[in-house]
Amino acid sequence: MxxxxxxxxxxxxxxxxxxxxxxxxxxxxxxxxxxxxxxxxxxxxxxxxxxxxxxxxxxxxxxxxxxxxxxxxxxxxxxxxxxxxxxxxxxxxxxxxxxxxxxxxxxxxxxxxxxxxxxxxxxxxxxxxxxxxxxxxxxxxxxxxxxxxxxxxGRNRYIGYLISLVANSFKNMKVGLDCANGSAYSIAKGVFDALGAKTYVISNEPNGLNINKDCGSTHMEQLRRYVLENNLDVGFAYDGDADRCLAIDDKGNIIDGDLILYVCAVDMKKNNELNNNTVVTTIMSNLGLYKALEEKGIAYEKTTVGDKYVFENMMENGHSIGGEQSGHIIFSKHATTGDGILTSLKIMEVIIENKTKLSDLIKEVQIFPQLLENVRVNNKKTAREDIEIVNAVAKVTEELGDNGRILVRESGTEPVLRVMVEAPTTKECEKYVNMVVDKLKSQGHVIEK
Known part of the structure; x- marks a missing residue:
């Protein structure tokens, strides 16, 4: 950087x-x-x-x-x-x-x-x-x-392009869209309406100050309530510039990028569209995704965090789908970057073609509890390379063994270390995250609020 x-x-x-x-x-x-x-x-x-x-x-x-x-x-x-x-x-x-x-x-x-x-x-x-x-x-x-x-x-031609990629009508499907008071507000509803969906929209009144505020893919609670209260088939949440998408299924479950990768990759394999039988993920993807892909006989590769690196891997190796847990999903046949609206259309196609609910498509995936804490520090590199921090991380790794993992990485955009733990229980996640965060504090790396 x-x-x-x-x-x-x-x-x-x-x-x-x-x-x-x-x-x-x-x-x-x-x-x-x-x-x-x-x-x-x-x-x-x-x-x-x-x-x-x-x-x-x-x-x-x-x-x-x-x-x-x-x-x-x-x-x-x-x-x-x-x-x-x-x-x-x-x-x-x-x-x-x-x-x-x-x-x-x-x-x-x-x-x-x-x-x-x-x-x-x-x-x-x-x-x-x-x-x-x-x-x-x-x-x-x-x-x-x-x-x-x-x-x-030019924007209108992009809207036409999205619509042209969909082979099935969305007629009789009740779909909720959370536009995050951001870029999607000018595009998403028109696309879903054109494809025949009964479209319900929230967070689509931007005022310059409310983008991402308690809405969108980083705040899924509002969309979850909306889907359940209105008995919708599915809901999709975008971020401020709509290159991410997360979903809410018919039962109110949050469908993150890992689950989206699973749903789309399984369908692509069935339709002989999964190049190299491989999904590209990042090191932040959940262990549960990898176990579920293995059960389906699908291979995977891991990159460092960032859709830029996912795409580079896809281009170098000819893979057709990749993405991040946060909802950046790339379909290389159709796009060169994460595209939230395209991702939601792809999920709709899988639901309709399989004549099922999104909740049924993800029921075989057992996601490991995961806890991520963002810690503001004085110097990211110094904190991460501190021998006391390195030893604390090594101790957590040893104790988790094959039943979990810890990842400590530097944010690419903020003075933040991201401490992530996956483990069999939420209590264990909290224990091991706190072990590392407490060590960061005792070593004087943390910027106190």
Whole structure:
């Protein structure tokens, strides 16, 4: 990871960690970098948080000042930007979003011309320019100055693309959607309505300050109540930029990314669509998923956390499905990034084709209790490599044996260590997480609230 760019772009609190000046310089560099041999065409989308408009205008100013033409999708999803970039010959795409973070955070995600996340070497060049280490970039003048174009039709074509991927009508299906007061509010309901579902929507009134607030894929309680109270067949929750999806089944169970991977992979294997008979997961996936996949004769691979790394593995090895427990699910035949709305459509197809309930599709999976605690620390690397912490983790590993595991990793976007334990019981999870967290505290690594 670089100084500004982490695993999911340049992210931080708006106008503190990520300022208008940062955004302007990112625009200036991208307009110059992609416009060396032709007039650069760059498409921009944003989520609903208040600062997204500010950062959009700053990026546009930088891009056009360097001679690039900027095409505005307005409020849209991250996967829609990826789709438009790769299908309509743009040099790159920019998504303004901090995903599942609170409204006061924001981020700049850059997508290359193939629809993939930007190469790390280009991110490094951008960082050098921001810090004044790169060469001076000339301003465009006269007719070389870039222009801005309203490009809402690009978003509409993405909506049409999603609808075209579905072979079955959703008629008579009662579906709940939690749009997280974010990007999905402008797309998801229209897609489900077009496919014939009876669509019920919550958290679809963004005001710039309520994105992800007690709603969406990080707060499933509201959707769970809504599904049960309205006797819905299924519910889907997205995050702020709709590249994640989690679900609620007909019985009110939370269906996380691991269970979604299981449901879709089993169906894909049945239909001879599971390339290499393999699912790509991250190291955060539950032991219960692996045991269930083994029972179905399905192989799996593990990557470090981040849908970027999942996708890289899929591309390198030709796998067709991969994802994260958090709900980033990638279907490589149709997308180059996690796509929450696409994921919900895929789950609907499995339910309808099997003429069953989502609760029946996951009943053979026994998920291990898992506890994750995010610990704010002074220095992530120093804390993780402290010999006392290393020894505490080793002790937990030894005591759990084959009946669980512990994972301590650094957040890619925050000053946080994530301590995760899986064990046969919740009580054991709590015991072992506390053992490591207490050691972090006693060693002086924790930032007390």
């Amino acid at each position: 670089g100084k500004y760019f982490g695993t999911d772009g340049f992210r931080g609190e708006a106008n503190i960690d990520l300022t208008v000046e940062h955004a302007y310089k990112v625009g200036r560099f991208l307009g110059y970098y992609y416009g060396k041999e032709h007039k650069a065409r760059i498409v921009i989308g944003k989520d609903t948080r208040r600062s997204s408009y500010m950062l959009e205008y700053s990026l546009v100013a930088g891009l056009t000042a360097s001679g690039a033409d900027a095409y505005l999708l307005h409020v849209t999803t991250t996967p829609s930007v990826s789709y438009v970039v790769r299908s309509e010959d743009f040099d790159c795409g920019i998504m303004i979003s901090a995903s599942h973070n609170p409204y006061y955070d924001n981020g700049i995600k850059i997508i290359n011309g193939l629809g993939y996340k930007l190469e790390s070497e280009v991110e490094e060049l951008i960082e050098n320019y921001i810090d004044g280490k790169g060469e001076e970039i000339p301003y465009a003048t006269k007719d070389n100055i870039g222009r801005t174009t309203d490009y809402v039709n």
